[in-house]
Amino acid sequence: EDKVVQSPLSLVVHEGDTVTLNCSYEVTNFRSLLWYKQEKKAPTFLFMLTSSGIEKKSGRLSSILDKKELFSILNITATQTGDSAVYLCAVGYPPQGGSEKLVFGKGTKLTVNP
Amino acid sequence: DTEVTQTPKHLVMGMTNKKSLKCEQHMGHRAMYWYKQKAKKPPELMFVYSYEKLSINESVPSRFSPECPNSSLLNLHLHALQPEDSALYLCASSQDDRGLPQHFGDGTRLSIL
Numbered sequence: 301e302d303k304v305v306q307s308p309l310s311l312v313v314h315e316g317d318t319v320t321l322n323c324s325y326e327v328t329n330f331r332s333l334l335w336y337k338q339e340k341k342a343p344t345f346l347f348m349l350t351s352s353g354i355e356k357k358s359g360r361l362s363s364i365l366d367k368k369e370l371f372s373i374l375n376i377t378a379t380q381t382g383d384s385a386v387y388l389c390a391v392g393y394p395p396q397g398g399s400e401k402l403v404f405g406k407g408t409k410l411t412v413n414p
Numbered sequence: 415d416t417e418v419t420q421t422p423k424h425l426v427m428g429m430t431n432k433k434s435l436k437c438e439q440h441m442g443h444r445a446m447y448w449y450k451q452k453a454k455k456p457p458e459l460m461f462v463y464s465y466e467k468l469s470i471n472e473s474v475p476s477r478f479s480p481e482c483p484n485s486s487l488l489n490l491h492l493h494a495l496q497p498e499d500s501a502l503y504l505c506a507s508s509q510d511d512r513g514l515p516q517h518f519g520d521g522t523r524l525s526i527l
Contacts, residue, residue: 400445
């Protein structure tokens with residue numbers, strides 16, 4: 301069975317700390333791995349990774365994919381209280397060659413205290 | 415605010431009611447999706463529409479009936495729902511059904527009495 305596993309499930313840090321969120325996957329016909337940030341409403345797209353070893357960066361956030369070891373990490377440096385959210389990892393794949401599906405991990409709930 | 419608009423934001427209905435959830439996007443995307451998200455759980459795919467045709471139905475009960483009247487609109491018709499159907503219903507769209515990322519709306523929070 302295809303699955304996406306995130307760790308830790310919950311993390312509490314202080315402002316200014318650096319955090320690393322993990323996502324491992326076992327998905328047939330893997331095509332891409334995506335990171336989303338979800339506060340109270342819509343998951344907001346952060347990164348999409350398709351190639352191993354290429355870091356994607358946006359401000360204080362960065363992410364990298366290892367297709368050999370089947371995992372990805374999301375780094376957040378100099379955390380701020382506004383980074384508090386659930387971070388979702390999702391893997392995209394086309395079952396039986398049809399429309400692409402996203403399978404989500406359970407998410408990491410990050411709390412940044414002032 | 416997101417570029418995928420969902421209405422209503424909140425909906426309370428009885429088990430015998432019929433209601434509809436609406437989703438609209440004007441990004442020219444040709445794939446649209448319905449997800450169900452229970453509290454403290456990740457989104458779970460329900461349906462995928464590609465070029466206005468249903469391409470994936472994740473064995474969703476028939477009390478949920480999707481409809482895609484045109485490439486910008488996606489509806490979810492609800493009838494005879496159960497209390498366990500209470501959840502956040504998220505709509506998403508992408509360039510096409512092979513295109514990522516998917517962009518999500520803010521969702522409709524549905525409560526079944």
